[in-house]
Amino acid sequence: MPRPSNTAERRTQITQGFIKIMAKRGYDGASIGDIAKAARLTAGLVHYHFKSKHEIRLAALHDLVAQHGERLEARIAQTKGDPIIELDALIDFHLGLGANADPEALACWILFSGEALRDTRVRSAFAKALASIARRISMVIRQGVAQGLFEGPSPDAAASALVATIQGYFVLAATSREVIPRGSAADCAKQMMTGLLHPARPLGRSQGRT
Amino acid sequence: MPRPSNTAERRTQITQGFIKIMAKRGYDGASIGDIAKAARLTAGLVHYHFKSKHEIRLAALHDLVAQHGERLEARIAQTKGDPIIELDALIDFHLGLGANADPEALACWILFSGEALRDTRVRSAFAKALASIARRISMVIRQGVAQGLFEGPSPDAAASALVATIQGYFVLAATSREVIPRGSAADCAKQMMTGLLHPARPLGRSQGRT
Amino acid sequence: MPRPSNTAERRTQITQGFIKIMAKRGYDGASIGDIAKAARLTAGLVHYHFKSKHEIRLAALHDLVAQHGERLEARIAQTKGDPIIELDALIDFHLGLGANADPEALACWILFSGEALRDTRVRSAFAKALASIARRISMVIRQGVAQGLFEGPSPDAAASALVATIQGYFVLAATSREVIPRGSAADCAKQMMTGLLHPARPLGRSQGRT
Amino acid sequence: MPRPSNTAERRTQITQGFIKIMAKRGYDGASIGDIAKAARLTAGLVHYHFKSKHEIRLAALHDLVAQHGERLEARIAQTKGDPIIELDALIDFHLGLGANADPEALACWILFSGEALRDTRVRSAFAKALASIARRISMVIRQGVAQGLFEGPSPDAAASALVATIQGYFVLAATSREVIPRGSAADCAKQMMTGLLHPARPLGRSQGRT
C-alpha cells in the first residue's frame, strides 16, 4: 500500500522555488540547496524528483511558458472575432497596466534568453515559445487582412516585429525602467503596429502603462 | 630602469578573452582559467591586472559599450544634418545587413542584460548605455521635429520604443533567428518608426537584413 | 527513515584534528585538507559540518576550555573546604608534575593567545576563559580571607597575578623549557602566592615539576 | 661609481613595516605586499633586501629583542649598585606605568611565542631572549644574596618565576586587560618576589600601573 505519489506537486514546488531563486541570483547562482529551501524541501529530495539541475531549469521554463500562454489566452478569449481588438488586447496584455505584475517571471524570462545562448535544449524551448507567440499574432493579422482591416506585406514579419518590440520592452522594463517614459510602452507599440498594418480603425488608447 | 607598464594592453587582452568565453558559456561558466587561456596568460596574472572577476565583467561591458558607441558614431557621422537619413542609418546600423557581424558581442550584450538583474553595478552601466543610445535617438527626432520633418508626441517615448525594438530583435536574432523572416527587421523597424513619427519622406528601404 | 545525525561526533573529530594540526603548524598553517586528513574525513565534509575554518577555530577553543575546566574541577573537587589545600592543588594542577601532559593543548592555548590579538571572537572567548579561572581563584582566596587564613589587599589582584604566572610558565614551558630550573615552577608559584597572601600555614611542597 | 648602499636603512624600514602589520594580522596574514606598503617600498624590493619572508621574521624578532634590551639597560643603568632598587626598576620597567607604551611590539612578542612553537630558528631566538633576561635577573638576585639582602634557594628559579610572571602579564594585558585590576600588576609582582626572596627592605610601591 504505497503512499500516493506527490511527485507532480513536488515538481511544481521545486520549479517555483527555482524561479524565485533564479530571478534573484541567476541560474548558476541558484544552488540546489537554495532552491530546496525556497521550496521548503531538502536538497536530496530535489534530486529524487529531478534527475539534474538542468532538468529543473527546463521544467521551470516550461511552466513559465505554459502559464504565460494560459493567461494570454484568457485575456484574449473575450475579444474573439475582432482582430483589431484582439491585437490591441494582446499588446495591452504584454505592455499595458499591470503587465509586469510578475517580476520574477519577467526576470527569469530574460535570464532564459541568456541561457538559450549556451544550451541547446533551453534554446529550442525558448525559441519555440517565441515562435508560438509570433504565430499567434500572425494569425490575428491574417484574419485582419482577410477581413480587409489590415494591409501590409508580411504578417509574419509584422508579428515578428511585435514580438521583438515586446521582448525589448521587457528587457528595458526589467533593467532600465527609467529609459521608458511612463506609460508609453503600450501606446507606442500600438502606433508602431499602425505603421506596419495601417488598420482600418485606430488601435485603442492604452488604459495602462509600463 | 623599471619595466614599462603594459597593464593597458593586458587588460584589453583579458576583457577580450572574457568576452569570447562569456559569449560561449555565460558569466559563471567563464572561469578565470578559461579567460586566462583565451587571453594567452596565466590565471595568476589575470588577478594581477584585475582585482576580481567582477571587475573584469565591468571592464568588458565598458569596452563593449565604448566600441559600440564608436562604431555607431562613425556610421552616422556621414549623415549629419538630415534627421531622416540619420534615423535610417541608425536603424540599418543595428538591424541592417551585417548588423550582427560580431556575434560574440551580441551574445554578451544579451547576457549582460541578465547580469544587470542581479548586480547593481552592471545594471547601472547597462542602463546608462541604453539611456545613452535612447538620448542619441531622441536628439535626432527632436531635430526632425524642429525641421518639420517629424510630428508626434514624445521624442523620448519614440526613442525608447526604437531602443526596445532593436533590443528585442537582438534577442530574437541571437536565440530564435527563425522567428524573424529574412531581412525583415530593419524594414519593419522603419515602418514602425513611420507609424510613430509620420516622417515627411519615407524612411529608406533597407539595403540589408537581419 | 533518515540517517541518524552524527554531526556531534563529526564536529569533535574535526576539532580534535584541528588541534593536532594547529599545534604543529599554527592556525594559518592548518589547511582544511590537513585537518580533514587528521580527522580521517574528506575536506568537503569538513565544510558540511562547519561553515568556515574560523568556526572550527572557535569550536576548538571552546572544547579546549571546556576540557580544561572539567579536569580542573575534578582535581579540585577532592579538596573542597580548605582554601589553602585548594589553592595548592590548583597550582599543582597547572604547574606540578604531569601538568603539561597534553602538549598539543598547551601549544594551541598559546597560539590562541596570539589569535586573540587579531580576532574579536577568539579574543572574547579567550578572555572569558581566563576570567573564569581568575574568578575561580579569587573565590578560593575570598574564602581563605573569610576564614582568617589569608590576609592581603585584593583577592582579584592576587588571582590575576597567579593567572599571569601560570600563563607565563606555560609559555616558557612550551618555548624555552631550559629557562625553567627543573621542578621549580609550582614551588615558586606557591612561594609567590605566599608573598601575596601570607597564609596561616605554608602552601605545600609541590610533588611534581614543570 | 656605485650608489652608496642603503641596505641597512631599508632593512629596518622593512622590519618595522613587518612589525606593524604582523601586530595587526599575524605572521601569515602579513603579506609581503602589505609589509612593503607599510615600509613604503615595493614588494620586489623587499626580496632584494631579504632572501625570504622568514628572514624578515627573524630580523624583526632580533630588532625587537635588541630594542627591548637597550631600553631595559637604559632604565636600570641609573640603579647600579643596589640590587633591591634594580629589581624594583626591572619590574616597573616591564609592568609599571607606561610599560606597554609600544602595543605593536607587545603584540608581536606574543605572536612570536606562537611562532616559536613551529619554527626552530624563531624558537631559539625567542628562547635566547628569554634566557638573557632571566640571566640578567638572576645576576641581580645573586648580587643581592651576596650582599645579604636576599635569601632563598635558587636565584635561577626565582628569576625564571619573574620572567614567567612578566610574560604572563603581557599576555593578559594584550588579550584580557579586564582580568587585571587597574595598577595591580607591578605591585603584585613585587610582593610575589618578596615571597621568593625575603628582601631586607621592601620592594618599593610601584608608581604606575598595567
Place this chain on the structure above:
DNA sequence: GATGAATGAGGCTTCATTCAT
C-alpha cells in the same frame, strides 16, 4: 518518499618568489 551525510571536482583568490628591464 524523504533525510542528511558524504564525495570530489572545480572555482576564485592570495601570495611568496623570480625575473626582465
Place this chain on the structure above:
DNA sequence: TATGAATGAAGCCTCATTCAT
C-alpha cells in the same frame, strides 16, 4: 637599487550529485 610583471602553488569554499538509512 628599484620596479612591476609574471608564475605556480595552494587555500578556502561551494556545490551538484550520490547514497545509506
